[in-house]
Amino acid sequence: MMNLLWLIPTFPLAGFLILCATEGKLPKVVTACIGAGSVGLSAIAATLVGWEFVTSDSTSYSQVLWTWMVVGDFNVSISLYLDYLALVMVGVITGVGFLIHLYATGYMWDEEGYSRFFAYMNLFVFAMLLLVLGDSLLLLFLGWEGVGLCSYLLIGFFHTDPANGYAARKAFVVTRVGDTALILGLFLLFREVGTLDIQQSLDGARDIWPDGSVMNTAIALLLLGGAIGKSAQVPLQTWLPDAMAGPTPVSALIHAATMVTAGVYLIARMQDLYLLSETATLCVAVVGLVTLFIASFTALVQSDIKRVLAFSTMSQIGYMFFALGVGAWSAAIFHLMTHAFFKALLFLASGSVILALHHEQDMHKMGGLWRKLPIPFWSMLIGSAALAALPFTSGFVSKDAILLTAAHSETLGMTFWSIAVAAAFMTSLYTVRMMYLTFFGETKTEPHDKSKANMWLPLLVLSVLSIGGGWLGFTVLGTLFGDKGVPFELHLKELVAIATMCVPLLGVLVGYLLFATNVFDRRKISDSAPGKAVGRFWFVGWGFDKIYDSLIVNPFRWLARVNKSDAVDYLYRFTTLVARIFHNLLTVSQNGRLRWYALTMFSGLLFVLIVVALI
């Protein structure tokens, strides 16, 4: 059964090819069946393969499909590699992916380009599967760029609006900056270790640098650069909020559940490289910490519901990076999984709200919807509880695992822990704000709920997973990294453990008092001059966009404008100009007048005679 591994990515690829070849001429129902069905088949294949894998004794399985390229010592094959880490990722991609596809069959029903949408989505799933199943870093890179391409295509899906096109290009170019770092990391790795095969290169790294080295750190940092771009971490995070221009299922699948977590996967996959370098690990932790901190404040002041979720995603991935950095490897992947459940749920539920309000995304124009849209409301409530890490949800289990490991890590443990916990407080705060503005208070826009079974069923399943997904962690994920990661059972400092558990609850309480009651007058704070300034600063995501625009984008545009006609060409144009001037001068001398010719002949003769005489 395990040799069916290749089928998992093949189904979505086939779906993509069929939808491309038929050019959108198929009936919508058929398109929906192909689009969602291909991912469903892939999920079934994944289940079969996964079951076989879990019940067998092996810890990895690889399948060589064909030789990609051989140049001298450089040898890469197209081959798939399955271990527990890949299995978790495949499960998330095909499982959550299928649910989102199913939801999208309803969500996109009235939109132009139904077939094109599913073609892109299927291609995305294919690329994402290659990313996590790739045996070599080059195949991983293929998937990596492929998902980036699909992200670009889907953000700009409604391509007649130039703003969407801008957001799409921004996403592609900014992540490409990270990708360039990643590919340089591959070059360096190949030069030092001589292979791009993941397992071989990790073995090689352990052999060559048993105690770590500058080279090892450099490679790890370059790979981190790629991960930062893809996972929207500081300083390459600016593309993610704009990426919300894409249809909501896209945000759920690509910009919450799967692609943006690719960076986490990459670092987890290359674990040994990071274990060998304390500097690199510290960098991972700091990047995550800074991002989770900044993003959680930014989320607090957004008015677009999808942007709140975007910043929240950024912040949650920050937690995953943080976890990787402090050595909580299993917890990071665990949080990746639970986050995929509850964030996909939040996005899809918000999508239902948005659809019911005729594509209204501004939370200030929502309100009072909880009775009118019960299914989205309850789904979103569950998702929010998990996001805020309230007890008995999956988010609680995974986030606590991260925070407690952080508290126990040797260096800077408590400092890191306190920043992360402060951000957890903020998470609760912005979640309550989002829920309150959307579902409570007075109704500002009348909703028209159009959702059918294909849309509420995924919400139901994801709700169950958002609560119960935590149990999966104890059964499957404990063995993920063998004995290399930090085990789950911790000897807790009790105070820390209680604090970690209570801070989110405190956040909810404060949020309730702040937004739903008049106990505190929040207007007083937000309308004061410093309050306004800080609010604006947070609203624009701490001004990163502005810095990049004035330092890079605008100078480049200016340079492009001034040199449109190519300065180098002036050199040649000057040459022709000189030639032409002489040409004109000589033409003037041929005027057909005999006197003139006689005169020039005479003066020429005179000139020659003088020269001769002088010599």
Added chain:
Amino acid sequence: MNVALLIGLLLTAGLVAWSSERFHKSLPNWVALVSFLIATIWIVFVWLNGPSEGGTYADQSYEWIPRFGISLTLRVDGLSLMLIGLTTLLGAVAVVSSWTETQTRQGFFQFNILWVMAGVVGVFSAFDLFLFFFFWEVMLIPMYFLIAIWGHEDKAYASMKFFLFTQISGLLMLVAIVALVWVHYDIHGIITFDYDTLLETELDSSVARLLMLGFFIAFITKLPSVPVHTWLPDAHTQAPTAGSVILAGILLKTGAYGLIRFVITLFPEASQEFWVYGMGLGVISILYGGYMAYSQSDFKRLVAYSSIAHMGFVLVGVYSFNELGIQGAIVTMIAHGFSTAALFMMAGALQERLHTREMSKMGGLWVRAPRMGAVTMFFVIASVGMPGLGNFIGEFLVLLGAFQKNVLLTVLAALGIVVAAVYGLSLMQRSFQGTPNPDVPEMKDFAFREMSVMVVLMVGLVWVGIYPQHVLGMTDAILPLLGVVP
């Protein structure tokens, strides 16, 4: 395989096409198309049959001017065969792409196309330096006519510029060839232009450096590399579609081919010493070409500048002086041939429909012609270097090879990947995406004729992208000659 026969076929077909115009207006098109297809199929068969024991697919030699040691030596090894195959295939593409564009003197038009291609096949198979130079000139003149007669509004200026650049740099090469032969005569007392014999010439390092420069300048002008690139945007923009397809798809590759076949083999030491300039010019071309591409508002000019950037990768690869870099350069040549030919064909199709190349007059065309939009998207992302498509393999191998040679230059070249994304996506945005331009209420989408060509090119790129072994395997044989592998 009989290369002389192949060249003869193309030359004769040119004459036939020219005279067939009097019978029917579209007969020349058919003559040209059929002869390119025959040639392509022929080459596929030769390829499938495999090389002879010496590793060559053809080896012919006839006396021409024995007094000066000039002979008609035609030889085809793996590299040559692949490039000749690309030539005949893109010949067919060029003919199809100009099927309805040319309305005047079709016979003479197809004659020129066929003769350019005959010249190119000669360039790729000549193993006698005089013969090589002869073919080098043969491909120049018909190309000049193609631009000067069927070009667009500024054709006189563009064709003259193209001619002068090529001619002057060609002159340098001729001087270098004659000097090389002279030096050889000085030592051995034999006048010969034979490639294999001249390969053995022992040169003073200063002489070698000078002669190498003569060849080098000729080839990087053709490639082209910054700073001798400025003929290309004009020539491309003004040329008819078939002309641009041939120019970008094939003629630029003769420059790259020359670097590999002549510069680094005839003058190995001098070239090795020169690597930093070669690679540096490549990096400058990548960055400057990409940056200039972004600056353009003319669809065709943008693609033209992107060619300069891509050819920069070839230069970087060749001057890495290792197997990875040179193989990467060769794959880039093939993949760029496919992707850029398609983009120029798209530019031609747009001009035929909209009578403009200015992107400010386009916008939102995807809505009008979704097939053209999707096809353009495919080739844009190919040229942006998406893994799974041919261009990526080439550029990746080039950079991987260059990294072994010099880290700093490789990092700069890798920045070209980001720049490529910037100009590539901006091309897409300004032409096919965005608000549909109300001045273009409708536009005819691609039909069977155009789609069939595009599909062939797409399949080609995917093929090179996921199984480049066919391309890489073809050129294994040449590597020992280059001194990069023992």
